[in-house]
Amino acid sequence: MSRAHLDAAAGLDPAALKDQLFELWTQKDLATLHMVALQGFSKLNNTLEAVLTILESCPGKQKGRSLTLGLQILIEFQIWMKEHPQVSLSSLPEQQALSLQRRALSLLTDTQPKFMEALINIYQLSSVDPSILRLQVVRLQALNSYKEAVAIAIKLKLQNELSMEEMCIPLILQDKLSLAESYVQGHKHLEKALVALLDSWCHPDFDVYQINKQFPRLSISRHHMGAIQPKMLTKHVIRLVEKYNVDQALCPNALYKRKLDSLRYLMYKAYVENGMTEENWSDHVQFVVGDDLELQIQLVELLVRYSSLRKAAQWSIRYNIPRARLPSAVWATQQTLPQHLHQALNNNPTPNEDWVPSPSHCEKFYQVPLTRDKVLFVDTPEALQRCQTILLKEGAVVGVDMEWQPAFGCVSSQQVALIQLAVSEQVFLIDLCVKGFCQHPDTISFIRKLFSQPNVLKLAYGMSGDLKCLFATWQQLIDEPLKMKGVLDLLNVHQKIQRSKTKRKQNGPKEVLVGENSPEKGLSLLVQQVLGQPLDKTEQMSNWEKRPLRVNQIRYAVADAYCLLDVYGVLSSRPTEFGLPADLHSISASQTEKVKEKKQKNKQDCSKEECHGAQKVSSPSPAVEKGLLCGEQPYEDLPSVPPQQLRVVCDNMLQGLGRYLRCLGVDVVILENTDDHKKAAELAHQESRVILTCGQPYQSLRSQVGEGRCLLLDCSEKARDQAVRILRHFNIRPTTSDIFSRCQACNSDEYVAVPRADMINMLEKKGFLKDQDIDQSNRVLGQVDEEASTSSVTPARPRYTHQCRWASLSGLDPDSLAFPGGAPIQLHTVPHGLLPKIPVFYVCTRCGKVFWDGSHFERVLSMFQDVFHIKDQDTETALANH
Numbered sequence: 001m002s003r004a005h006l007d008a009a010a011g012l013d014p015a016a017l018k019d020q021l022f023e024l025w026t027q028k029d030l031a032t033l034h035m036v037a038l039q040g041f042s043k044l045n046n047t048l049e050a051v052l053t054i055l056e057s058c059p060g061k062q063k064g065r066s067l068t069l070g071l072q073i074l075i076e077f078q079i080w081m082k083e084h085p086q087v088s089l090s091s092l093p094e095q096q097a098l099s100l101q102r103r104a105l106s107l108l109t110d111t112q113p114k115f116m117e118a119l120i121n122i123y124q125l126s127s128v129d130p131s132i133l134r135l136q137v138v139r140l141q142a143l144n145s146y147k148e149a150v151a152i153a154i155k156l157k158l159q160n161e162l163s164m165e166e167m168c169i170p171l172i173l174q175d176k177l178s179l180a181e182s183y184v185q186g187h188k189h190l191e192k193a194l195v196a197l198l199d200s201w202c203h204p205d206f207d208v209y210q211i212n213k214q215f216p217r218l219s220i221s222r223h224h225m226g227a228i229q230p231k232m233l234t235k236h237v238i239r240l241v242e243k244y245n246v247d248q249a250l251c252p253n254a255l256y257k258r259k260l261d262s263l264r265y266l267m268y269k270a271y272v273e274n275g276m277t278e279e280n281w282s283d284h285v286q287f288v289v290g291d292d293l294e295l296q297i298q299l300v301e302l303l304v305r306y307s308s309l310r311k312a313a314q315w316s317i318r319y320n321i322p323r324a325r326l327p328s329a330v331w332a333t334q335q336t337l338p339q340h341l342h343q344a345l346n347n348n349p350t351p352n353e354d355w356v357p358s359p360s361h362c363e364k365f366y367q368v369p370l371t372r373d374k375v376l377f378v379d380t381p382e383a384l385q386r387c388q389t390i391l392l393k394e395g396a397v398v399g400v401d402m403e404w405q406p407a408f409g410c411v412s413s414q415q416v417a418l419i420q421l422a423v424s425e426q427v428f429l430i431d432l433c434v435k436g437f438c439q440h441p442d443t444i445s446f447i448r449k450l451f452s453q454p455n456v457l458k459l460a461y462g463m464s465g466d467l468k469c470l471f472a473t474w475q476q477l478i479d480e481p482l483k484m485k486g487v488l489d490l491l492n493v494h495q496k497i498q499r500s501k502t503k504r505k506q507n508g509p510k511e512v513l514v515g516e517n518s519p520e521k522g523l524s525l526l527v528q529q530v531l532g533q534p535l536d537k538t539e540q541m542s543n544w545e546k547r548p549l550r551v552n553q554i555r556y557a558v559a560d561a562y563c564l565l566d567v568y569g570v571l572s573s574r575p576t577e578f579g580l581p582a583d584l585h586s587i588s589a590s591q592t593e594k595v596k597e598k599k600q601k602n603k604q605d606c607s608k609e610e611c612h613g614a615q616k617v618s619s620p621s622p623a624v625e626k627g628l629l630c631g632e633q634p635y636e637d638l639p640s641v642p643p644q645q646l647r648v649v650c651d652n653m654l655q656g657l658g659r660y661l662r663c664l665g666v667d668v669v670i671l672e673n674t675d676d677h678k679k680a681a682e683l684a685h686q687e688s689r690v691i692l693t694c695g696q697p698y699q700s701l702r703s704q705v706g707e708g709r710c711l712l713l714d715c716s717e718k719a720r721d722q723a724v725r726i727l728r729h730f731n732i733r734p735t736t737s738d739i740f741s742r743c744q745a746c747n748s749d750e751y752v753a754v755p756r757a758d759m760i761n762m763l764e765k766k767g768f769l770k771d772q773d774i775d776q777s778n779r780v781l782g783q784v785d786e787e788a789s790t791s792s793v794t795p796a797r798p799r800y801t802h803q804c805r806w807a808s809l810s811g812l813d814p815d816s817l818a819f820p821g822g823a824p825i826q827l828h829t830v831p832h833g834l835l836p837k838i839p840v841f842y843v844c845t846r847c848g849k850v851f852w853d854g855s856h857f858e859r860v861l862s863m864f865q866d867v868f869h870i871k872d873q874d875t876e877t878a879l880a881n882h
Contacts, residue, residue, distance in 0.1 A: 011045030051122075098128075146167075198237045198251075267305075271822035307816050314341060402416045420561035447474070451485070640733040646667065653693070653694050669747065694713045735868060745847050751851075752806065754841045755841075
């Protein structure tokens with residue numbers, strides 16, 4: 001027999017074919033690879049087995065590659081099989097087929113979807129006994145390949161064969177919740193189980209480290225462990241409840257956490273910012289607290305801290321809270337309340353309100369030039385028809401705004417309660433709370449006509465938020481999408497004004513460090529910039545579903561829509577004064593193109609070497625000690641400046657950096673974990689701040705602010721090193737007098753000094769001292785009096801005295817122990833054991849946080865010794881004073 005006949009009988013060696021294909025693959029000659037593969041498959045004996053042999057010897061998965069050699073071979077093999085339908089698994093004996101399936105299963109260690117799908121289809125893996133498939137998943141989990149295990153389970157539809165907790169918990173611990181969501185998607189019992197699992201982690205007693213012990217082989221970074229915290233978990237639970245449309249009863253812990261956070265926010269809004277009316281606050285508190293006894297008790301305790309014992313006592317009577325659950329001081333105050341105050345909260349009459357506000361209000365805020373009779377409620381099909389004839393006239397200009405009941409994060413979107421439509425002489429209020437009117441066919445038809453008319457100009461501000469609630473109100477607008485024509489979002493125009501303003505003002509590096517700090521934001525800021533007066537936002541957080549609406553609510557709703565007409569009139573008549581093009585309608589589209597161009601440019605820049613080196617703040621070489629930030633040279637040619645002149649906003653990935661900078665006297669706003677990165681850009685525009693960020697948000701944020709106003713840092717660096725880099729970049733030279741000149745909690749620079757005796761009296765008055773503590777405090781006060789009689793030495797003020805503002809203790813409310821801004825002293829944070837040791841406490845007047853002299857000063861001084869503007873003797877003096 002000839003050699004050729006022997007080769008044909010033996011078939012082509014799979015290893016030889018693999019070597020040929022590998023060489024062509026490395027040469028990127030896919031055309032030749034295609035022909036060689038098809039010819040080679042025909043020469044193989046037992047083709048299905050030979051292909052597995054080839055795949056088993058292929059290089060492993062290549063990170064970042066969308067196409068690997070193994071996947072390319074499978075693609076070519078599928079093409080070949082279409083021409084050779086006789087080659088299939090069903091043509092083999094059962095045991096041989098099962099053996100090949102087991103080998104194919106062992107190759108399923110790659111999460112590449114196309115690779116997995118090809119193997120599953122060619123070797124019919126879906127028909128394998130589930131117990132065998134489950135073993136492969138368990139094997140991958142034992143190798144810590146949790147992501148791959150879940151991907152295979154999803155492809156082979158094994159969710160009902162596996163434990164949801166064992167599959168999903170490792171993913172969640174590795175910050176791969178989205179993959180866990182994909183795993184349970186479409187399986188109602190698993191969706192509910194995932195929600196219940198995450199909610200159990202929102203319980204106050206939850207310990208993530210105990211969960212981690214269940215997976216000892218799983219290595220979890222500190223960053224991922226830090227992400228497993230109640231605030232973020234609560235956000236995910238609420239989102240999944242809506243996504244999976246499951247009963248909120250499945251997540252009691254998350255709802256309690258969200259409502260408690262809402263309650264604290266309402267306290268801050270009402271008693272610190274003074275940004276809510278008493279009636280609005282009361283409405284929202286009742287909505288949040290509901291029938292939950294624990295929340296009712298929390299309300300009373302918060303009122304003790306933020307308001308007064310009398311108010312806390314009134315609300316405790318209202319909710320009939322058991323005496324055993326009340327602070328002793330609240331129960332005592334209950335007994336002293338006159339009988340008429342017991343019912344005051346239940347019968348809270350609405351005060352008479354005039355349509356025309358007070359002269360002081362008119363002088364301070366924007367006013368609508370309309371009388372009350374020009375505001376028309378629309379709550380019937382007949383009234384809607386009359387409204388439609390005016391609003392849908394060709395050439396009409398309509399200001400559009402919407403109001404909805406705040407849900408404080410318990411749902412992601414709310415239904416619209418009121419739509420305000422303003423024209424030059426009238427404002428129509430579409431009342432969607434009237435029974436039957438909201439879902440009336442004529443109402444929905446009118447909304448479609450209004451937004452689709454190209455010849456009717458609709459003015460809005462931040463239309464995306466309104467549309468989200470609009471779609472939540474009418475599912476029909478999602479099923480049959482709403483056509484949007486003739487809409488001008490003044491938010492885009494406002495952003496253009498802000499960018500133009502920044503460019504005009506920015507004459508040099510110093511402009512980055514200073515700027516006007518306007519308390520207004522959003523539409524109110526735009527109205528102030530264009531019309532000279534801001535909006536009164538007191539009624540913004542109203543109960544918009546309660547009827548009848550109060551006059552102040554109506555006046556607020558009317559102003560929010562009508563001001564859009566006035567702003568548009570000024571901007572369209574004098575665009576150049578605000579740095580705008582003549583055609584305001586061109587801004588939205590042109591800005592989108594500019595953003596795209598910037599993103600493309602950023603991508604190109606990042607492909608260059610300097611983006612990976614110079615533009616990223618990382619450990620510098622000795623030759624370039626100061627390093628570079630975002631391609632910007634350090635301001636070393638400028639004279640050194642004090643920390644107070646640097647104003648920055650740190651994104652939520654740089655909270656540690658923000659606290660260090662604040663500790664050294666820098667004016668720092670720190671984003672919360674739940675804040676969107678876009679908030680950093682808003683603060684940069686509104687308050688002339690520099691953005692400090694790291695990671696992906698940099699490219700987006702840099703495109704929204706002026707040159708040099710967004711700096712990229714290396715997240716792998718320690719927060720201390722990041723802080724040093726920032727100080728050197730801006731040539732900031734702090735002194736020991738700057739340490740702690742700002743409140744670490746809220747960034748305020750105003751304090752009040754509270755002597756020990758006053759602190760003890762406050763703790764006793766608010767019920768924070770027990771009987772034995774009171775006896776001890778009396779002994780301390782006696783000792784203090786004795787020391788005072790023999791010594792004339794007064795405790796020295798802190799070194800940062802001249803770097804911040806000092807308020808008088810006389811400004812403290814004697815009843816609530818709150819500052820004029822509404823923040824109560826955080827007495828619950830004062831350790832009783834410190835009272836004999838600390839002569840003076842220092843309290844932030846904005847948030848009420850209590851500080852005292854301790855060893856922290858020395859630690860900060862030591863940590864930043866190389867950047868302080870001090871001499872050795874200054875250090876010794878500083879340490880001696882602390």
